[in-house]
Amino acid sequence: MNKLVKLFITSISAITLALVSFSSSFAKVEGDYIVLGSAISLTGKYSSNGVHTQNGYNMAVDRINKMGGVEVQGKKYKFEIIYYDDESNPKRAAQLAERLIKQDGVHYMLGPYSSGLTKAIAPVTEKYKIPMVEANGASRSLFTKGYKYLFAVLSPANQYLEVAIDLAVEKNGGKGVKIAQAFEQDAFSQDVRLGILDAAKRTGSEIIIDDKLPKELNDMAATLAKVKATKPDVLVVSGHTKGALTAIRQISEMKVDVPMLAMTHCDAAKLSKQHGKKSEYALCASQWHKNLSYKDKFFGSGKKYAKDFQKEFGYDPPYQSAESSAALLVFKDAFERANSFDRDAVRDALVDTEMQTFYGNIKFGPGGQNVAKPMILFQVRCKGDDCENRVVAPTKWASDKFYHPIPKWSERS
């Protein structure tokens, strides 16, 4: 026992020494680099969207660094990002945020992917007064907590599919419609649901199916069977990438006829590529589309961004990547206007942000959400076997007409 105790004490002191020498934290600005931190979902249920987010960040970092970097007090700095994998788990994300701030000495954060993870990280960044520009946490409850250091470049989640309900009512001659809806049980999708509830109340529509789907959903046959039986006017589904893929797969397998299908995350799921004609006529909410006419000097237009992104990563950028790139443009702009690395100065500069990026106009409301950019809707349309997303609403940006109602499966070739 004596030796064992000695061994134990020795190892503890060794670890102690190692930790003490390790815990001297780095600076937020190292040499010519401004170090940003981000916990990203590289594994777990959000891994595909996590990678879209990371690609968006990396693309913008490369571009800004190549084009001269960030100028603060006459000196040029480059961006650098420290990434950790949060495993799509809020508990892990909060822990990693703490680690980025306390151990890696990060003073400026970029958001993770998804509302749930952003909700877990925001209390940490708020506590240490670390400005966080996030691009993938749209849940409305993020913006009602009175957070002062949280800035979101996207529109809040409840706005995602409200437009779709308005569109359905319009097609129904202004009368209320029958809505069937199914939402994943997570912060984001539940917020989309609240938006639909508001829209239903406003338009006098009736919700006839209101299902909750499990996380990482792979099956929604029960909901679809009900849809088949009750014949609603609109079917609304939201459940991140997997939700979109599952919905299209099972709707086509079960040949469910519904006049209008509204979803989220179609472009992240590469729906038009993965399911081709089966996904035709699906209506999708999006924060961004490459055909919109916003511009900035780093990426040019949306179309140019899409082309460059395609060249770099080999696929069409979903809006998750675009908004993530925009987050870095916001940071660059704020650093230069603050002309300082003082966290509060940068935070104050972020509050005053008013700019146009290729992704859209950005101006933060009192809660930190972007109030300058509307949501858009696109519809998957096919020519032969070639399918693509076309913007159908709002009318100001619409490149195509909205096709309604969806033809029955028996009539589709």
Added chain:
Amino acid sequence: MGNIKQKDLILYSGLIILGLAAPYLFSAFKVQLTYLCVLIVLAMTWNLQGGEMGYNTFGNILFYGLGMYLTASVQVGMFFPLAEWTESGGEKTFVHTTAQYFQGIGVGLLVSAIIPAIVAGAIGYAILGLRGHYFAICTLGLGIAAGEIAGGIEIIGAGQGFTTPPFPAEIVDTEARGKFFYFLSFALLIGTFVFVKYIYGSRFKLILNAIRDNEDKAEAMGIQTMKYKITGWMCSAFFCGLAGGIMGGLIGYIDSTDVAFDGREMGVFMVLMAILGGKGTLWGPVIGATLFHFFKEGLWTLILGWQYVALGVLIVVIVIYFPEGLMGWLREKYPERFGEVIDEKDRKAQVELK
């Protein structure tokens, strides 16, 4: 406790001093240290069932999650309408004063210890009649079911999740929150350790061992096994609930399946840590949890994307090479250091018998 040996006294006081000094020595690692304390508590309490009683439970995560929700709900509900707090569309912002925050968490933790213990009693009464893998599978269902149910209850945020009250803004020191939760978890760790050590010196532990080794014989000897099994589980639930309550406050955001009833991670980790260190020993879970936490924090980020593969390999290695855990392995190698006297004659006789 008067008969603690001097050697042990040095060890314990050394560890307590280290524990008290740790947040000042490694200021940047406070959160990880807090996690470590909670992980050790979970491993030690799991060991009471899995190690001592021979009932492999996956259900302890139920008490952990329950404690988390209860603490947060009480902390909010004591001062504000809970439904408005969790409703995401709510435009009102509620702020706890410093006094409210600490009163809330105090009462919340009390509740989060008592209610899970009662729940454990009730569930235990129903299912502790099951044995072996039937019990394991049944408890596996408990955690999953709880996660799904919690995800449907609007008043605790349902699928939206539950944001726990932020640390009072009046306390300007940004280190205060980290220290508060660290010392809370450290106190819990000491409490749990003292309790488990007390059990190790009691008849109660022998009864649990008897149940593990042969339940029918134990019963035949007149032990009311059911009573002891339930009591054992209630003890575990008591500490698991507290651990959950502290974690909820520390993480700041409770999600039904990913944070609270996180059977896939915490639920598996607590089993793994106890087995790694050696189940059925006092120090095994402590050492197992510590090693596991260092492994996880140290290597996890170096092998991004492969960490779960590494974890899988680790599990395989543990099961194949250290089926009795590190303590078991050490005990086999150096039995004399564990105070075991080997009777050479008896050993030879046994070899001959084989």
